[in-house]
Amino acid sequence: EIVLTQSPGTLSLSPGERATLSCRASQSVSSNYLGWYQQKPGQAPRLLIYGASSRATGIPDRFSGSGSGTDFTLTISRLEPEDFAVYYCQQYGTSLRTFGQGTKVEIK
Amino acid sequence: QVTLKESGPALVKPTQTLTLTCTFSGFSLTTTGMRVSWIRQPLGKALEWLARIDWDDDKYYSTSLKTRLTISKDTSKNQVVLTMTNMDPVDTATYYCARDSPSLDYWGQGTLVTVSS
Numbered sequence: 237e238i239v240l241t242q243s244p245g246t247l248s249l250s251p252g253e254r255a256t257l258s259c260r261a262s263q264s265v266s267s268n269y270l271g272w273y274q275q276k277p278g279q280a281p282r283l284l285i286y287g288a289s290s291r292a293t294g295i296p297d298r299f300s301g302s303g304s305g306t307d308f309t310l311t312i313s314r315l316e317p318e319d320f321a322v323y324y325c326q327q328y329g330t331s332l333r334t335f336g337q338g339t340k341v342e343i344k
Numbered sequence: 345q346v347t348l349k350e351s352g353p354a355l356v357k358p359t360q361t362l363t364l365t366c367t368f369s370g371f372s373l374t375t376t377g378m379r380v381s382w383i384r385q386p387l388g389k390a391l392e393w394l395a396r397i398d399w400d401d402d403k404y405y406s407t408s409l410k411t412r413l414t415i416s417k418d419t420s421k422n423q424v425v426l427t428m429t430n431m432d433p434v435d436t437a438t439y440y441c442a443r444d445s446p447s448l449d450y451w452g453q454g455t456l457v458t459v460s461s
Contacts, residue, residue, distance in 0.1 A: 271447040286447035328446040333393040
Protein backbone atom coordinates (compact mmCIF):
# COMPACT_ATOMS: atom_id res chain seq x y z
CA GLU A 237 0.00 0.00 0.00
CA ILE A 238 1.07 3.59 -0.56
CA VAL A 239 2.48 5.39 2.48
CA LEU A 240 1.93 9.14 2.62
CA THR A 241 4.30 11.30 4.67
CA GLN A 242 3.23 14.83 5.51
CA SER A 243 5.52 17.64 6.57
CA PRO A 244 5.89 19.56 8.69
CA GLY A 245 4.01 18.02 11.58
CA THR A 246 3.08 21.47 12.89
CA LEU A 247 3.14 24.83 11.15
CA SER A 248 3.02 27.95 13.35
CA LEU A 249 1.91 30.98 11.37
CA SER A 250 0.03 34.25 11.78
CA PRO A 251 -3.20 35.24 10.03
CA GLY A 252 -2.45 36.67 6.61
CA GLU A 253 0.66 34.54 6.12
CA ARG A 254 1.12 31.89 3.47
CA ALA A 255 1.03 28.21 4.44
CA THR A 256 2.74 25.49 2.44
CA LEU A 257 2.04 21.87 3.36
CA SER A 258 3.79 18.89 1.82
CA CYS A 259 2.65 15.32 1.16
CA ARG A 260 5.09 12.75 -0.20
CA ALA A 261 4.04 9.30 -1.41
CA SER A 262 6.10 6.12 -1.19
CA GLN A 263 5.22 5.40 -4.82
CA SER A 264 3.63 7.29 -7.65
CA VAL A 265 -0.03 8.14 -7.13
CA SER A 266 -2.02 6.93 -10.11
CA SER A 267 -3.71 9.68 -12.13
CA ASN A 268 -2.80 12.16 -9.38
CA TYR A 269 -5.67 10.78 -7.33
CA LEU A 270 -4.69 12.80 -4.27
CA GLY A 271 -7.03 14.69 -2.00
CA TRP A 272 -6.57 17.20 0.81
CA TYR A 273 -8.92 17.43 3.78
CA GLN A 274 -9.34 19.99 6.56
CA GLN A 275 -10.43 18.92 10.02
CA LYS A 276 -11.38 21.19 12.89
CA PRO A 277 -11.80 19.97 16.49
CA GLY A 278 -14.95 17.96 17.00
CA GLN A 279 -15.81 17.95 13.29
CA ALA A 280 -15.61 15.46 10.47
CA PRO A 281 -12.96 16.08 7.81
CA ARG A 282 -13.96 18.25 4.84
CA LEU A 283 -12.72 17.74 1.30
CA LEU A 284 -10.75 20.74 0.05
CA ILE A 285 -8.88 19.50 -3.02
CA TYR A 286 -9.31 16.45 -5.25
CA GLY A 287 -7.29 15.25 -8.20
CA ALA A 288 -4.29 17.00 -6.63
CA SER A 289 -5.34 20.45 -7.84
CA SER A 290 -9.12 20.81 -8.21
CA ARG A 291 -10.99 22.69 -5.51
CA ALA A 292 -14.08 21.02 -4.10
CA THR A 293 -17.41 22.79 -4.20
CA GLY A 294 -17.51 25.93 -2.06
CA ILE A 295 -13.81 25.96 -1.21
CA PRO A 296 -12.27 29.46 -1.30
CA ASP A 297 -9.65 30.15 -3.93
CA ARG A 298 -7.00 30.88 -1.29
CA PHE A 299 -6.66 27.07 -1.12
CA SER A 300 -4.70 25.52 -3.97
CA GLY A 301 -3.15 22.15 -4.62
CA SER A 302 -0.29 21.18 -6.85
CA GLY A 303 2.08 18.36 -7.59
CA SER A 304 2.19 15.02 -9.34
CA GLY A 305 3.72 11.58 -9.05
CA THR A 306 5.02 11.36 -5.49
CA ASP A 307 5.19 15.00 -4.36
CA PHE A 308 2.15 17.12 -3.61
CA THR A 309 1.59 20.50 -1.98
CA LEU A 310 -1.35 22.30 -0.43
CA THR A 311 -0.97 26.07 -0.31
CA ILE A 312 -3.12 28.50 1.63
CA SER A 313 -2.26 31.88 0.17
CA ARG A 314 -3.37 34.07 3.09
CA LEU A 315 -4.41 32.40 6.31
CA GLU A 316 -7.80 33.37 7.67
CA PRO A 317 -8.65 32.72 11.34
CA GLU A 318 -10.92 29.83 10.33
CA ASP A 319 -8.07 28.07 8.48
CA PHE A 320 -6.24 27.04 11.64
CA ALA A 321 -6.90 23.32 11.69
CA VAL A 322 -5.38 19.95 10.86
CA TYR A 323 -4.88 19.02 7.20
CA TYR A 324 -4.63 15.50 5.81
CA CYS A 325 -3.67 14.23 2.39
CA GLN A 326 -5.19 10.99 1.09
CA GLN A 327 -4.54 8.94 -2.01
CA TYR A 328 -7.28 7.11 -3.87
CA GLY A 329 -5.26 5.86 -6.81
CA THR A 330 -5.20 2.33 -5.48
CA SER A 331 -7.93 0.06 -4.21
CA LEU A 332 -6.64 0.52 -0.65
CA ARG A 333 -6.96 4.16 0.33
CA THR A 334 -4.39 5.70 2.67
CA PHE A 335 -4.02 8.94 4.61
CA GLY A 336 -1.03 10.94 5.69
CA GLN A 337 -0.48 11.56 9.39
CA GLY A 338 -1.62 15.18 9.19
CA THR A 339 -0.19 18.69 9.50
CA LYS A 340 -1.50 21.00 12.20
CA VAL A 341 -1.62 24.66 11.25
CA GLU A 342 -1.61 26.64 14.47
CA ILE A 343 -1.67 30.31 15.33
CA LYS A 344 1.76 31.73 16.08
CA GLN B 345 -28.43 16.65 -0.95
CA VAL B 346 -25.98 13.97 0.11
CA THR B 347 -25.97 12.93 3.76
CA LEU B 348 -24.45 10.04 5.68
CA LYS B 349 -24.96 9.04 9.29
CA GLU B 350 -23.22 6.40 11.36
CA SER B 351 -24.98 4.42 14.05
CA GLY B 352 -23.98 1.71 16.47
CA PRO B 353 -23.06 1.04 20.07
CA ALA B 354 -21.12 3.68 21.97
CA LEU B 355 -19.55 1.06 24.24
CA VAL B 356 -18.36 -2.45 23.52
CA LYS B 357 -16.44 -4.90 25.67
CA PRO B 358 -13.06 -6.35 24.74
CA THR B 359 -13.31 -9.41 22.47
CA GLN B 360 -16.82 -8.46 21.34
CA THR B 361 -17.80 -7.79 17.74
CA LEU B 362 -18.65 -4.23 16.72
CA THR B 363 -21.37 -3.62 14.15
CA LEU B 364 -21.72 -0.15 12.66
CA THR B 365 -24.29 1.03 10.15
CA CYS B 366 -23.93 3.88 7.70
CA THR B 367 -27.27 5.17 6.46
CA PHE B 368 -27.04 7.50 3.51
CA SER B 369 -29.22 9.54 1.18
CA GLY B 370 -28.77 11.62 -1.93
CA PHE B 371 -26.97 8.94 -3.93
CA SER B 372 -27.30 5.26 -4.72
CA LEU B 373 -24.83 2.43 -4.37
CA THR B 374 -26.34 0.94 -7.50
CA THR B 375 -24.87 3.79 -9.55
CA THR B 376 -21.72 2.88 -11.44
CA GLY B 377 -18.67 4.40 -9.77
CA MET B 378 -20.23 4.88 -6.35
CA ARG B 379 -18.51 3.54 -3.28
CA VAL B 380 -18.63 3.98 0.50
CA SER B 381 -15.57 3.89 2.72
CA TRP B 382 -15.18 3.56 6.48
CA ILE B 383 -12.50 5.55 8.29
CA ARG B 384 -11.63 5.78 11.97
CA GLN B 385 -9.76 8.23 14.16
CA PRO B 386 -8.54 7.62 17.71
CA LEU B 387 -8.79 10.73 19.85
CA GLY B 388 -6.01 13.14 18.96
CA LYS B 389 -4.61 10.87 16.27
CA ALA B 390 -4.66 10.61 12.50
CA LEU B 391 -7.33 9.29 10.18
CA GLU B 392 -7.10 5.60 9.28
CA TRP B 393 -8.90 4.13 6.27
CA LEU B 394 -10.58 0.81 7.08
CA ALA B 395 -12.66 -0.58 4.25
CA ARG B 396 -14.59 0.19 1.08
CA ILE B 397 -17.52 -1.32 -0.78
CA ASP B 398 -18.30 -0.55 -4.41
CA TRP B 399 -21.48 -0.36 -6.50
CA ASP B 400 -20.63 -3.78 -8.01
CA ASP B 401 -20.16 -5.30 -4.53
CA ASP B 402 -16.37 -5.36 -4.73
CA LYS B 403 -14.89 -5.01 -1.25
CA TYR B 404 -11.49 -3.84 -0.05
CA TYR B 405 -9.93 -3.86 3.41
CA SER B 406 -7.04 -2.26 5.21
CA THR B 407 -4.09 -4.65 5.09
CA SER B 408 -3.55 -4.45 8.84
CA LEU B 409 -7.19 -5.09 9.78
CA LYS B 410 -8.55 -7.26 6.98
CA THR B 411 -8.80 -10.39 9.10
CA ARG B 412 -11.18 -8.58 11.48
CA LEU B 413 -13.34 -6.55 9.10
CA THR B 414 -16.39 -7.32 7.00
CA ILE B 415 -18.24 -4.75 4.92
CA SER B 416 -21.62 -5.25 3.28
CA LYS B 417 -24.42 -3.22 1.75
CA ASP B 418 -28.18 -3.19 1.59
CA THR B 419 -29.06 -1.10 -1.43
CA SER B 420 -32.78 -1.23 -0.70
CA LYS B 421 -32.17 0.49 2.62
CA ASN B 422 -29.29 2.72 1.47
CA GLN B 423 -27.10 1.26 4.17
CA VAL B 424 -23.55 0.00 4.49
CA VAL B 425 -22.61 -2.17 7.45
CA LEU B 426 -19.12 -2.66 8.90
CA THR B 427 -18.33 -5.36 11.41
CA MET B 428 -15.09 -5.57 13.34
CA THR B 429 -14.36 -8.65 15.41
CA ASN B 430 -12.31 -9.13 18.55
CA MET B 431 -12.48 -5.51 19.70
CA ASP B 432 -9.67 -4.19 21.87
CA PRO B 433 -9.24 -0.94 23.82
CA VAL B 434 -6.87 0.30 21.09
CA ASP B 435 -9.87 0.25 18.73
CA THR B 436 -11.44 3.08 20.73
CA ALA B 437 -12.03 5.79 18.12
CA THR B 438 -14.52 7.87 16.22
CA TYR B 439 -15.72 5.88 13.23
CA TYR B 440 -16.76 7.70 10.06
CA CYS B 441 -18.36 6.62 6.83
CA ALA B 442 -17.87 8.67 3.69
CA ARG B 443 -18.99 8.65 0.09
CA ASP B 444 -16.04 7.51 -2.00
CA SER B 445 -16.53 8.91 -5.50
CA PRO B 446 -13.52 8.36 -5.52
CA SER B 447 -12.43 11.26 -3.33
CA LEU B 448 -14.16 11.28 0.04
CA ASP B 449 -16.47 14.13 -0.78
CA TYR B 450 -19.18 13.66 1.83
CA TRP B 451 -18.71 12.44 5.40
CA GLY B 452 -20.94 11.45 8.23
CA GLN B 453 -20.63 13.17 11.58
CA GLY B 454 -18.88 10.14 13.07
CA THR B 455 -19.72 7.91 15.99
CA LEU B 456 -17.49 7.43 19.01
CA VAL B 457 -16.92 3.83 20.00
CA THR B 458 -15.25 3.08 23.32
CA VAL B 459 -13.88 -0.38 24.05
CA SER B 460 -13.82 -1.05 27.76
CA SER B 461 -14.83 -3.73 30.21
